[in-house]
Amino acid sequence: MFHLLLGIIYLAFVSLGLPDSLLGAAWPSIYPEFSVPVSYMGGISMIIAAGTIVSSLQSGRLTARFGTGRVTAFSVLLTAAALFGFSISRSYLELCLWAVPYGLGAGCVDASLNNYVALHYASRHMSWLHCMWGVGASLGPAILGLALSGGQSWSMGYRSIAALQILLTAVLFLSLPLWGRAPSVGDQDGPSPAPAARALSLPQIVRIPGAKEVMLTFFCYCALEQTTGLWASSYLVLQWGLSSETAAHFASLFFIGITVGRALSGFLTLKCSDAQMVRLGQGVVLGGIVLLLLPLGERAALPGLILIGLGCAPIYPSIIHATPEHFGPACSQAMIGVQMASAYVGTCLMPPFFGLLANHIGVSLLxxxxxxxxxxxxxxxxxxxxxxxxxxAESAAC
Structure with a gap:
């Protein structure tokens, strides 16, 4: 039964990734249809991010009241409804309205699932689950591409992924009896329920020793990951003269590095602690940045991007998995909620800020x-x- 639940959680992480890269892939087809500027995609993504931040901050209260299984199932249902809403939208304003439930659903399920895995499963599963997110993020544009190549509109791609999310919702509701009988960390010792999650306000959370540090860590990690992902192609084109097509292909190596790195990280966690995995990742990222700094053109830039992706791979899942150890099981859900919120704030603010620097000084600053x-x-x-x-952990002050 415990392995069945773990399999369902793996499916849930694939479903988390499915819609995440969909808007960017579909936007070239959407904005001409609605007669809006190409830059208007930023408005939708900001609404989604704002909803994600709000729901992440509330995930502790919701999980304490309803439990992880119900929160996950309803959140995926909310996301499925939003994706279907996108598919039937006939104006930009409708897309903006449907972006609200999309963000609310995405943030809550992300925080709740991450906390559940951190409490009940070994570190290797956290790495592999985030690898499955990468698989889902790769499948979303592929499903959209199949719809477009088959003569269908972008809305059919959204509708197909909404159908997959509805199917997963049904599986999640059927699995609700399993969520209360989770295995202990290490997933070998049978049931071991975690202490009841405490619902904490944001001021209470910030006063916990180490809270501000972990929030800043998540802010910086997602700032680094998103800035690299969004600006790698422009850097290769403007700094080293690659063609746009070649740069786009090479920039994808960064994301491949993250996905492959998380698959490998699962095995490394058998020998290394979470703190060691984070330090290892930071060291590899440093090596990649040093390669970017060398005046060797694409010969150093391309392996540099791969190394940055590989280094990013273990950092996010390892810090999340260590949250119950740092702050105690009863406080981990509230802490993971603010960590997710901090991550999305970094995602929203830091890549655009680099854009301003690149515009006024140059992309060579990357x-x-x-x-x-x-x-x-x-x-x-x-x-x-x-x-x-x-x-x-049991005596963490929260």
């Missing part, structure tokens, strides 16, 4: 910009380890 973010992330993570060192 390696230095990433290096500053990495240094801040490393310092905040080490501060987190110091603030929580020697404190038993």
């Amino acid at each position: 390696p230095g910009y990433l290096l500053v973010i990495l240094a801040l992330m490393t310092a905040s993570h080490e501060g987190l380890l110091r603030r929580t060192a020697g404190r038993p």
